[in-house]
Amino acid sequence: MYQAILQEQLEALRLSGQYRHFTTLNRVCGRYPMARLPEKNDSEVVVWCSNDYLGMSQHPSVRAAMHEAVDQYGAGAGGSRNIGGTHQLFDRLETALADWHDKEAALVFPTGFGSNDATLQCLLRALPDCVVFSDALNHASIINGIRAAGGERQVFRHNDVEHLRQLLASYPLERPKVVVFESIYSMDGDRAPIVEIVKVAKQYNALTYLDEVHAVGMYGPRGAGLAAELGVLDQVDIVQGTMAKAIGIIGGYIASTSTLVDAIRSLCTGFIFTTALPPAVVGGCLASIEHLKYHEGERQALHDKTRQLRDCLARAGIEVMPGSTTHVLPILVGDGHLCKLAAERLLNVHGVYLQPINAPSVPVGSERFRVNVTPNHSLQQIEHLASAIQETFRHFDLPLAEYSLLRGVA
Numbered sequence: 001m002y003q004a005i006l007q008e009q010l011e012a013l014r015l016s017g018q019y020r021h022f023t024t025l026n027r028v029c030g031r032y033p034m035a036r037l038p039e040k041n042d043s044e045v046v047v048w049c050s051n052d053y054l055g056m057s058q059h060p061s062v063r064a065a066m067h068e069a070v071d072q073y074g075a076g077a078g079g080s081r082n083i084g085g086t087h088q089l090f091d092r093l094e095t096a097l098a099d100w101h102d103k104e105a106a107l108v109f110p111t112g113f114g115s116n117d118a119t120l121q122c123l124l125r126a127l128p129d130c131v132v133f134s135d136a137l138n139h140a141s142i143i144n145g146i147r148a149a150g151g152e153r154q155v156f157r158h159n160d161v162e163h164l165r166q167l168l169a170s171y172p173l174e175r176p177k178v179v180v181f182e183s184i185y186s187m188d189g190d191r192a193p194i195v196e197i198v199k200v201a202k203q204y205n206a207l208t209y210l211d212e213v214h215a216v217g218m219y220g221p222r223g224a225g226l227a228a229e230l231g232v233l234d235q236v237d238i239v240q241g242t243m244a245k246a247i248g249i250i251g252g253y254i255a256s257t258s259t260l261v262d263a264i265r266s267l268c269t270g271f272i273f274t275t276a277l278p279p280a281v282v283g284g285c286l287a288s289i290e291h292l293k294y295h296e297g298e299r300q301a302l303h304d305k306t307r308q309l310r311d312c313l314a315r316a317g318i319e320v321m322p323g324s325t326t327h328v329l330p331i332l333v334g335d336g337h338l339c340k341l342a343a344e345r346l347l348n349v350h351g352v353y354l355q356p357i358n359a360p361s362v363p364v365g366s367e368r369f370r371v372n373v374t375p376n377h378s379l380q381q382i383e384h385l386a387s388a389i390q391e392t393f394r395h396f397d398l399p400l401a402e403y404s405l406l407r408g409v410a
Contacts, residue, residue, distance in 0.1 A: 017336025017367075018358045025353065032058045032376050035353065045353045046381050048371050053327065054217060054298040055376040056248030056288045069283030077276035085276030093286045097253050100216075100224050100289060101239045105261035108253045109270075110277050112213055112242030113141040115252030118270025119240065120145030120209070123178065123260075126267055130176040133167055133206065135159070135192070137185050140360075142211065146180070158185075161196040168204035177206035183226040184214035187362050187370065189324030194227055198235045209238045217246025218302055218327065222293045243285045246292065251277055251285055301375035302327055305382065309373045312386040317400035318393070321368070329371040330357075331389065333398065339367040342392050350388035 013019040025035040025047065032055050033047040056062055069089060077085035090108060097106035109115035120142060124130050131152040134142060146153050156164040164179065171177065179201040181192050194210070201208045212225040220228035223246070227233040238260065243251035254264065265271060292298065306327045313320060313329070321330040333339040339356035346352040354369045362368060369389075373382065393400055 016359075016364075017338075017340055018360075018364075020358075021340075023347070023353065023355070029063075030058060033374060033381075037347075043351070045347060045351045046377070046385070047353045048373075048377075048385060049353065049355050049369070050372070050374070051245040052248050053246045053372060053374060054248065054292070054302060055374050056217075056246065056292070056298070058376070059248070059288065059291065061291055062248065062284045062288045065287035066280040066284040069279040073279035075280070076278050079276065080272065080274060081276045082272060087279055087282070089279055089282040089286060090276070093282050093289075094253075096286055096289050096293075097241075098255050100222065100293060101228070101241075101255040102224070102233055103239065103255040104258040106253050106255040107261050107265055107271070108251055108277065108282070110251060110274055112240075112244055112252035113144075114270055114274070115240055115242070115254055116141035116211065117145040117148070118268050119238075119254050119264055120180065121148045121270065122264055122268035123209075123238075124149035124151050126263060127176040127178070130178060131171060133164060133177065133179045135181040137188070138180060138182060139186070139211065139213075142180055142182075159190070159192055161193055161200055164197065165200045165204075168200065168206060171204075173205050177201075177204065178209055179206045180209040180211070182211040182214070184212075184219075184326050184328065186214050186328055187330060187357065187368075188321060189326045189328030189330055191226065191325055194236075195230055195232055198227075198232050202235065207237045208235070209240065210236045211240045213240070213242040213245055213252075214326070214328065216241045217289075217292050218299055223299060243288070247285055247288045249281055249284045249288065251281060298375050302373070305373040305375060305377055308379060309371070309377075309382050309385070312382050313371075313389070316386040316390040318386060318389050319401045327372050329373075331369045331371060333367050333369065334365055336364070336367050338396055338398070339369070342396055342398070343369070345392050345395060346388055350384070350391070352385055352388045 024038055026038055027035045035045055035047050036042040073087055079085040094106040094108055124132055132146050133154050133156055134146055136155050136158045154167045156167055181197055183192055198208050210227055215225040217223040219226050227236050238254055238256045240254050243249050321332055324330055336358045343354055343356045346354055357370050358367045
């Protein structure tokens with residue numbers, strides 16, 4: 001009976017085009033964004049949808065730091081942070097993260113999902129009678145943490161400051177409140193009105209919790225994120241970030257006041273009862289962050305290449321979804337089956353790897369490709385991608401636009 005129930009759900013995913021297929025990619029160290037397909041005689045493809053936004057997973061200083069940590073500490077942490085898993089590199093990493101975001105303290109989690117999920121569960125339970133206000137397009141990790149906390153929640157329309165204001169105003173000023181939102185939304189590539197959200201949150205005595213996972217390393221002074229770029233980092237109460245994207249490895253973190261971070265460290269079951277990150281990961285993250293703090297090269301190259309890619313796509317008649325103002329370039333397909341077929345053609349015919357983005361990551365009917373260039377992509381690879389998508393869209397009779405109609409699109 002149980003197998004039949006699960007099989008029925010899997011079959012429904014297949015029929016709707018939402019079933020997820022994993023492509024085995026063997027990334028080639030030192031040649032990112034190139035990868036080999038072991039199931040196709042190690043043929044080479046160009047990766048166009050990695051969250052390794054700056055190619056830092058390949059950086060010599062990062063790899064050297066990871067080798068050094070393995071040689072010094074061994075492969076694993078040996079336990080949770082509380083039971084034998086806190087080595088010296090953790091102190092250095094958390095100090096570096098707090099400095100990056102100009103906060104008093106920081107706390108590292110094994111994953112970015114975990115840092116959102118566990119912190120929000122803990123915080124919303126620790127604040128008595130707390131109500132949380134969450135952007136409608138917040139990440140699954142945020143939604144999971146809020147739901148698991150079990151308290152009162154309100155969802156405000158995406159990036160709608162006036163709707164948030166109306167919701168906040170309906171509660172007593174003295175009631176504990178937390179406003180949770182992201183700086184860059186990864187499926188649409190758009191930015192939050194951070195300044196306005198922070199202002200209205202403070203007006204109604206609410207804490208602000210800002211997820212900067214798709215901004216840290218790439219925006220703001222020293223790569224500290226969009227809040228830093230806009231000059232309001234000091235007004236954001238809690239910054240959450242990941243080390244799995246621009247930093248190039250894995251792990252999540254929060255940065256805030258010493259008291260708040262200590263409370264999460266001391267009360268958060270999702271932190272207390274999990275094994276600590278391996279020393280090699282911590283050492284590599286530390287090396288990557290310290291590099292990104294003091295070197296603009298990767299950031300500048302990312303933004304330059306993004307402009308080149310936007311222009312090449314426009315000349316090929318490939319429209320980037322209009323909300324995107326960042327390095328994340330979503331291209332609408334609008335059908336789960338077609339998105340999957342188009343991805344297969346791009347891979348098998350053109351040597352381009354783009355993973356179809358289907359529900360539940362995006363709403364049904366808005367299936368898309370989520371394209372992002374890196375400093376490591378060449379102009380030739382950029383031009384090839386635009387040509388490949390153009391041919392694939394024509395093959396499946398997907399709409400193309402005239403270049404003149406796309407000029408000036410953000």
